[in-house]
Amino acid sequence: MAAKVCQQAIGTFQPESLLKNSKNHQNLRNNSIRLIAKDFSSCNSLSRRADQRNSRIIRSSASQTSVVDPVLSPSRSSRRDSSKKSNEAALILIRHGESLWNEKNLFTGCVDVPLTNKGIDEAIEAGKRISSIPVDVIFTSALIRAQMTAMLAMTQHRRRKVPIIIHNESEQARAWSQIFSEDTKKQSIPVITAWQLNERMYGELQGLNKQETADRYGKEQVHEWRRSYDTPPPNGESLEMCAERAVAYFREQIEPQLSSGKNVMIAAHGNSLRSIIMYLDKLTSQEVISLELSTGIPMLYIFKEGKFIRRGSPIGPSEAGVYAYTRRLALYRQKLDEMY
Numbered sequence: 001m002a003a004k005v006c007q008q009a010i011g012t013f014q015p016e017s018l019l020k021n022s023k024n025h026q027n028l029r030n031n032s033i034r035l036i037a038k039d040f041s042s043c044n045s046l047s048r049r050a051d052q053r054n055s056r057i058i059r060s061s062a063s064q065t066s067v068v069d070p071v072l073s074p075s076r077s078s079r080r081d082s083s084k085k086s087n088e089a090a091l092i093l094i095r096h097g098e099s100l101w102n103e104k105n106l107f108t109g110c111v112d113v114p115l116t117n118k119g120i121d122e123a124i125e126a127g128k129r130i131s132s133i134p135v136d137v138i139f140t141s142a143l144i145r146a147q148m149t150a151m152l153a154m155t156q157h158r159r160r161k162v163p164i165i166i167h168n169e170s171e172q173a174r175a176w177s178q179i180f181s182e183d184t185k186k187q188s189i190p191v192i193t194a195w196q197l198n199e200r201m202y203g204e205l206q207g208l209n210k211q212e213t214a215d216r217y218g219k220e221q222v223h224e225w226r227r228s229y230d231t232p233p234p235n236g237e238s239l240e241m242c243a244e245r246a247v248a249y250f251r252e253q254i255e256p257q258l259s260s261g262k263n264v265m266i267a268a269h270g271n272s273l274r275s276i277i278m279y280l281d282k283l284t285s286q287e288v289i290s291l292e293l294s295t296g297i298p299m300l301y302i303f304k305e306g307k308f309i310r311r312g313s314p315i316g317p318s319e320a321g322v323y324a325y326t327r328r329l330a331l332y333r334q335k336l337d338e339m340y
């Protein structure tokens with residue numbers, strides 16, 4: 001029975017399947033704005049070098065706080081498979097819930113705006129949907145809407161581990177946030193925050209109303225700023241520039257966690273996640289421009305033998321098909337059923 005369930009395919013990848021050819025893509029143009037945007041990009045690469053210095057710290061924080069979950073430890077009967085198990089991991093992506101500026105239809109970008117009540121509900125609902133999927137380490141952007149989403153989602157997780165934000169920004173922050181109990185560490189999930197996962201920087205559009213901007217500059221121009229691949233908005237980042245830093249971070253910091261068998265959740269933003277999905281699904285720059293992500297909808301991938309397998313959007317904790325994606329996840333859920 002379990003094997004049969006394991007073989008079932010799960011639902012379609014619901015939230016973002018609005019891929020359409022966009023005429024605007026053909027009209028992409030090189031303009032002087034890109035020069036200004038390049039400066040922003042070189043700032044990013046300086047910061048990236050500093051981040052690379054910190055990457056060892058991140059890896060050690062993740063391993064110090066996240067000890068192998070006993071729920072995931074192989075049972076005696078399945079120990080034979082343990083070498084295979086280590087190279088499979090779950091990857092959950094969640095776009096933050098609705099923010100106060102989403103509600104007001106304002107360009108938000110890197111402005112640090114919190115969730116609305118609806119956004120809070122969306123985050124909790126997302127948490128219910130993934131409440132039986134293992135999470136060993138969480139990555140969020142540096143922005144509060146993504147962090148709220150991750151934390152609220154984890155309040156619903158059946159494993160009841162505590163997500164704890166890692167503060168590595170200074171020696172003092174590191175020292176002052178140490179945990180002195182190994183047992184408590186085992187019941188914790190490190191939350192690593194990274195500016196590279198931030199929303200795309202929207203430049204001089206930040207704070208403007210989307211509709212009013214379209215009325216003023218024309219629908220086509222605004223669509224190009226919002227959904228072209230390589231045309232940045234004035235003094236802001238194009239999707240291509242956002243992808244450059246988000247995907248580099250994913251490859252340098254997140255993929256090694258997955259390779260070591262850690263299950264990862266990323267709470268981030270429409271454009272940083274579109275960039276990462278472009279990498280995971282090998283989308284072309286033509287395909288990614290029409291990819292839309294809904295707020296608060298989790299998306300599941302399985303990382304196996306160096307490949308990302310897109311599994312869809314978990315529907316709910318009691319939806320049998322959702323847990324059929326891999327034998328390992330089905331076993332995890334079964335153990336949760338037994339233990340909690």
Ligand SMILES: O=C(O)[C@@H](CO)OP(=O)(O)O
Nearest residue numbers: 106107108109199226270
């Ligand atoms: O305003 C923003 O930061 C983003 C996401 O809300 O807008 P867009 O839909 O244009 O990507």
